Amino acid sequence: MSARRIFTRPARLAAIAPYVWMALFFLVPFAFVVKISLSQAAIAQPPYMPVVMLADGWRGLVAAFGALSLDNFRLLASDDLYLLAGLRSLTVAATATALLLLIGYPVAYAMARLPRRWQPVAMTLVIVPFWTSFLIRVYAWINILQHDGLLNKILLALHVVSAPVVWLATDRAMYLGLVYSYLPFMILPLYATLARLDPALLEAAGDLGSSPRQAFWLVTVPLSLPGIGAGVLLCFIPIVGEFVIPDLLAGSDSMMVGQALWLEFFTNRDWPVASATAVLLLAILLLPLLVYDRFQRRQMRRS
Amino acid sequence: MTAAPLARVSRFNIAALALGLAFLYLPIVILVIYSFNASQLVTVWGGWSLRWYVEFFNDRAMLNATFMSLRVAAVSATLATVLGTLAAVALTRGEGFRGRTLFSGMLYAPLVMPEVITGLSLLLLFVALGAERGFWTVTVAHTTLTMCFVTVIVQSRLGALDRGLEEAAMDLGCDPLRAFLSVTLPLIAPAIAAGWMLAFTLSLDDLVIASFTTGPGATTLPIRIYSEVRLGVKPEINAICSLIVGSIAILIVAASMASKLSSGRGGNAAPM
Known part of the structure; x- marks a missing residue:
């Protein structure tokens, strides 16, 4: 107990x-984002006005604040492009997260039911692609999906389609x-909760007369809700701001917010x-981010 | 655990797992196979050949971008590992301290924060600070992102560790620093190594944050690959991607062997 307390102080210093x-x-940096979102564009380096100069003192600061404006947000509100990008x-x-849950759940469920010594192997196999480059994995799909790519070749050879x-x-x-x-x-957060599930609970449900299907919906699914929540948040939040995947794989007729930001900045x-x-x-993501934060904190307290 | 767990695995389970893994691995396998394609046309198979690898090693711009990425990844992963490990120690051993909620929030938010926001906000900071954009700005940006992943990995290992060991060391007369260095650190070493590797590969992989924070003369490999990919599929890119996948596979095998060795000496395997 005393030793534990001695350790606490240096551990805090580590922070x-x-x-x-x-x-x-x-x-x-978020403060800078907010500040510059209230500034005017200018043909200068850096390309915005006003720039607050500390050397100008208090008067300069007041003048700079006076020059800040909500014009950029008015533009965002008046131009359909941004509203549509936000909705898209x-x-x-939401659609991608639903698909992920639909596909990820059966895989995670199967992993959790594997014999104990096979579970770490399956987990490693799921993690390894995460270590290989994101860009490469998207690029791999471009290879397969292009006009005369492998997918069209296979479909043509099988006579599923008559033209690419x-x-x-x-x-x-x-x-x-x-x-x-x-x-x-x-898959990983789902697997983490499903693997901790006590099989005795399912046996009890069976003993009490529920079919395996009922037991699945009445016992397994409700108990795996924390994993579902974690997985949904881990996918939903970054996908809302995704840039690379829609840019390389989707058509150019509609944009997501991340693409709109990229276009404004780079083009x-x-x-x-x-x-x-x-x-x-950030405003769109504020609520999911707060939920995610609570989730993380609860998980930390449990461990 | 009840007996015969294998009986719990249904045919549907096996099918789901097999399909899921095939979905994850097939595209990469196809990419690697096509990188050995002799044909100029990416979609026509012209026999096995190493010509695209030779092409890559003769491409100055690509090689420079590769070296730049490797340098950024090595420096940022090392910084991130030191900072992330310190953060993990503070979170698991520091009990409650003032600002802890903000601290953990700042460490978890970047894990899900869209990269366009992180990239843009860091760029605006660097411009405001008057920092010259290039190697160091990308490195600092990557350190900020990847140290959060290191924290999570090391933290889960520290949380699972028996604190009685540290306390015993201190009861036997070690000061806290000594106890940490000679008892805790060796036990969490596999997690620290895994954290470094994850930080390294994440940095090597990042396109968005690097695009915002880089400057002239500091083009990283993903930026270079991205500008080529936008123009269409090129066999040389297949070769580069296969090289990256191959090196990462070697790293992972080496890491799992190292963690097996260390678990053979009494520790447990790394969490990742």
Whole structure:
């Protein structure tokens, strides 16, 4: 007990360096995003106005604040593009997350039912693709889905289709890419809760007269809700802001918020509007992020 | 555990698992096979050949981007491992301290935060600080992202550790630092190694954050690959991707062998 308390102080000191680092490089930058989202675009380096100069003192600060404006947000609200991008991000993320749950659950369930010594092997096999490059995995699908790619060749050879099907640059391809890339994030938390499930509970349900199917829906699914919640959040939040997968696999007729931000920043070089888009994206994600934070904290307390 | 767990596995379970794994692995296997394709056309099979690998090793720009990525990954993974391990120690051993909620929030949020937001906000910070964009800005950005993953991995190992061992060391006269270095650190070493490797591969992989925070002369491999991929599939890219997949596979095998060795000496296997 006393030894434990002695250890606490140096352990707290260990927080200093990572604390300062994360505050400086994660928290403070958000303040800049908000500030610049309220600034005007300018043809300058950096390409926005006003820039607050500490050397100008208090008067400069007041003047700078006076020059801040909500114009960028008015633009976002008036232009359909951003509203549609926001809606599309939410629907794409919801659909992809539902697909992930539908595909991930049976896999995680099967993993949890494997003999004990096979479970770590299955887990490693699910994790390994997560270690290989994200970009490479999307690129691998471009290879397969292109006009004269492997998929069309197989379908033609099997006479399933008579002419090559357009796969690339469609929403189908984007959903495939999303499900493929995020599957480990769904499977692992599901597996973690399903593996902890006490099989005696299912036996008890059976003894009390429920069929295996009933036992699954009445016992297994409710008890795996924490895993479902974790998996859904781990997939939904990043997918809302996804850029690479829709950019490379979906068509160019509609955009997600992440693509709109990228376009404003890299193509239009309009940093203030890009920042305003980032604020919009954060606003969309605020609620799921808060839920995620509570989830993490509860999990930490349990461990 | 009840007897005969194998009986619990139904045919449906096996099918789900097999299909799931096939879905995860087939595209990568196809990519690797096609990287050995002799044909100029990516979709026509022209026999086995190493020509695209030769092409890659003659491509100056690609090689420079590769070296830049490897340097960024090595430096940022090392920084992230030190910071992430410290954070994990503070979270698991520091009990409640002021600002702990904010601290853990800052460490968990980047795990799900869309990369476009992290990238843009870091860029705006670097511009405001007047930092010259290049190797160091990308490295700092990657450290910020990957240290959170290191924290999670090391934290789960520390949480599972028997604290009686540290307490025993201190009862026997070790000061806390000594107890940590000679008792705790060797026990969490596999998790720290796994954390470093994950940080390294995440950095090597990142396109979005690097695109925002990089500057002239600091093009990383994913940025280079991305600009090529936008123009269409090229056999040389297949070769580069296969090389990356191969090196990561070797790293993982080496890591699992190392963790087996260390678990043979009494510790447990790494959590990842």
